[in-house]
Amino acid sequence: MLTLMIGSLLLFIKRDPNDSLSKRDGFLIIALAWVVVPLFGSLPFLFTDAIHNPLDAVFESISGFATNGLSVVDADTSLGFGLIFWRSIIQWIGGIGIIVFIISFIPFFRTGQAQVFLYDMQDSSFDKLHPTVSGTARRLISIYTATSLIMFALLILIAKMDWFNAACYTFSTISTGGFSLDQGNISALSHSSIWIIALFMFVAGTNLYFVYYILKINIRKVLDNEEFKWYAMIILLPVFLIVSETFYRINSFNFSILGDIVFNVISVISTTGFYIGDAEFVASSFWWITIFCLMFLGSTAASSSGGINVYRQIVLWRASVNYFKSVLHPNGIFPTKLNGKVVPDPMQLRIMGFFILFLLVFVIGAFIISLNGLGFQESLSLSVCALSNNGNAIHLLSSAFDANAMHWGNKLVVMMLMIIGRLEIIPFMMILSRTFWRR
Amino acid sequence: MRMQYKSILKVVGIALLFEGVFMLAGIPFSLYFNDTDISALLWSSFITAIVGALLYFSFPRQLLSAIGKREGYVVVSIAWFVLGAFGALPFLISGSISTFTDAFFETVSGFSTTGASILTNVEAVPHGVLFWRSMTHWLGGLGIIVLAIAILPFFGFGGMQLYAAEVPGPSKDKLHPRIKDTARRLWVIYLFLTLAEVIMLLLGKMSLFDALCHSFGTVATGGFGVKNTSIAEYSPYIQYVIAFFMLFAGTNFALYYQVGKGNFRKVFRDEELRFYLGVVIVPTFIITALLYFQSDFTGSDAFRHSFFQVVSIISCTGFATADYMIWPIPAWIMIFFLMFAGGMVGSTSGGIKMMRHLILLKRIRMTVIRILHPSAYSPVRFNGAPIGREILKNIVAIFILYILTFVIGSATLAFMGVGILESFGGVATCMGGIGPGLGSVGPAGNFSAIPDAGKWVLSFLMILGRLELLTIFIILNPSFWKK
Secondary structure (H helix, E strand, C coil): CHHHHHHHHHHHHHCCCCCCCCHHHHHHHHHHHHHHHHHHHHHHHHHCCCCCCHHHHHHHHHHHHCCCCCCCCCCHHHCCHHHHHHHHHHHHHHHHHHHHHHHHHHHHHCCCCCCCHHHHHHHCCCCCCCCCHHHHHHHHHHHHHHHHHHHHHHHHHCCCCCHHHHHHHHHHHHCCCCCCCCCCECCCCCHHHHHHHHHHHHHHHCCHHHHHHHHCCCHHHHHHCHHHHHHHHHHHHHHHHHHHHHHHHHCCCCHHHHHHHHHHHHHHHCCCCCECCCHHHHCCHHHHHHHHHHHHHCCCCCCCCCCCCHHHHHHHHHHHHHHHHHHHCCCCCCCCEECCEECCHHHHHHHHHHHHHHHHHHHHHHHHHHHCCCCHHHHHHHHHHHHCCCHHHHHHHCCCCCHHHCCHHHHHHHHHHHHHHHCCCHHHHHHHCHHHHCC | CCCCHHHHHHHHHHHHHHHHHHHHHHHHHHHHHCCCCHHHHHHHHHHHHHHHHHHHHHCCHHHHHHCCHHHHHHHHHHHHHHHHHHHCHHHHHHCCCCCHHHHHHHHHHHHCCCCCCCCCCHHHCCHHHHHHHHHHHHHHHHHHHHHHHHHHHHHCCCCHHHHCCCCCCCCCCCCHHHHHHHHHHHHHHHHHHHHHHHHHHHHCCCCHHHHHHHHHHHHCCCCCCCCCCCCCCCCHHHHHHHHHHHHHHCCCHHHHHHHHHCCHHHHHHCHHHHHHHHHHHHHHHHHHHHHHHHCCCCHHHHHHHHHHHHHHHHCCCCCCCCCHHHCCHHHHHHHHHHCCCCCCCCCCCCCCCHHHHHHHHHHHHHHHHHHHCCCCCCCCEECCEECCHHHHHHHHHHHHHHHHHHHHHHHHHHHCCCCHHHHHHHHHHHHCCCCCCCHHHCCCCCCCCCCHHHHHHHHHHHHHHHCCCHHHHHHHCHHHCCC
């Protein structure tokens, strides 16, 4: 059964016309692909009758491909091993899929002075891994696979996990997805497993190019990179703040809580979604607000994480700071730089545009979700978890959340948010704008 | 150029003198109602005026014209703290408020026309002091209008630069002389609006005291009322009157100037006005639907409450006719998000302001179009005129800073133990100068339970929001003070 489904899926992909297309068609393809492919991906669930409701099956499939991690399955043990494996692997495919899509489409859109949002990614920490696009894509896929293999090996050797679970967690982590047997809660795993997962969540959130350099033992290049430093900081700073607040509040120090905090923060920033839940977090509004805000951030570009992305955060921050400086010193010139290169104005404005669109979609999403009966905290956290593709991290904010119990309307909204967030919103704005359909 | 500290002090002195005089305004009401706060008011006024006079008369007259850009920043920023500190005296001396933290909060809430209150029982406050409370709104609004239209654009903020051609604004060199002209015109409009509302309210059988206080609160888009239930107990007629005047107060005063000159077409074509009205109308209908279908309001009640609340939040006034926390959740989630809207530029509203949102949205649309048609060059236009890079950068910077400040502010309050709703709602409402927040600092509650450190943070945020964020950050930057 399963192989039949995979077969038809691959057939579909091969049928994709890859000859010269206009930009418009390109965007349409991306948008359609991300809807149609998951539709096919949902078939295994339906055919094996594990999920009865077609909406739920599609939801699960989209959640996988978008590397979200939210699951609407009742009790995961009702899914056979085959399906659990299928679920894990579609995350893995989705994770590398988005990266390869983006890389492949950059030169495709680069016609002269084409100002495309994808173009922005090129200007961040990307050096060329290979002179041709397909070469770069192949390199990326091999890095991705290599990292996965390393994690798989470590899980089996060090954490003594069985190969099935090791595979599933590897797929889930490297793709920053977050599907797990207990709706994302992995407290039950052994300590070594948890630490390996934490490490690889961090790696998965890093630029794949960095992994390449690490593997080539060129660590200097990685450590000097601004995005990496910023990425490390947005993990360390919140950890520090949360640790301070937690220990100040519960008046004692505890290494395991420290570990939990580190794990959860890495998970949220890499938008994976695994969590280790514990009572002392739930009591704190500081915890809630901090984690909630972290969900918007996301990690580096060219990783499978969602959110706003580190390079945008850096540019937005520096642009604002430079504006102040220019007010104080009207005759000074303060160009905004990233990794030493000046960020051109149009790109800055595009980044700003993305930020605002992200917030706008979030706001509208949260409002619509609340119409179906969810409270303030639940609506807001569900909206951002869907958009940033954090997924199961929502349990860090609403411990009683049960994805399966969602109203069908909300499931639809969440599915849309997942896709919109995965595609970085712009393709959807394209489709919604009238100019797109003219001519 | 060296910082002209003496000029700064002189200007602060003037401000204090005026403040001291206005403190006496409530005395007739104290006499009428036989309240016990007359001596408190007299003493507060005396102390404030003496300090003001000392500062003013100690320095020679010429110093006034030495106020340049940098001195202007400082004056505008510290004025709030100084006026706030002295303005707290009537509350403290009369015993209506017991701690300085609370009194300062209330006063700053007044001058910044926020309207957030730490009072648990407004009706127990003697009339003279209560009148002073509303007076702080009115005076704050006066100052803010001049700030928004005349002063801030001179420094490059505020968005009013786009109207520079229409309103007689300050010329690039001397701050001092032109400001007077513009200010005078604005105050006429402000006074007119206040009077008009007072009359309309009196016609609605409101007492003179109530009418004055509420008008002060409306035209300044403040929100301090005289009842614990804000506006809930008044008649529908009064509620509609206040709603419409809130709408007027949130409108760009430059447009009133244009109306006065007879340029009606220009006014109706104003893009910001249309956007403003649109942002009022759409949520009104959505919330009306929510109230009608998901709650047990009648159609007309649903509309009235919805309209009132939406206008109140968008204009950043903060009056309430109902406790929206008991409305269907989507309704107050929408209200929460609307707290980030802000009224029109050139009004007494706070927040990010309509014009900025409008321009940002236009720019995003342009970005999307450009992706498909890269050669399509058309700059974003506002009312026909293209928007320069500088203004776009200003808008972007303010927006990002606003969000960042909101996040850090909420996290800070949460660190002190304040709940999620109260942190988010409290910070959003204080930054925007609105008044009611969420949860226990919502329209049915007050800010008394917030820890003292939190009250100081919120007071600071109120001033920050009022000064469009940038001014304070500039002053906090050490290189500002060099040379």
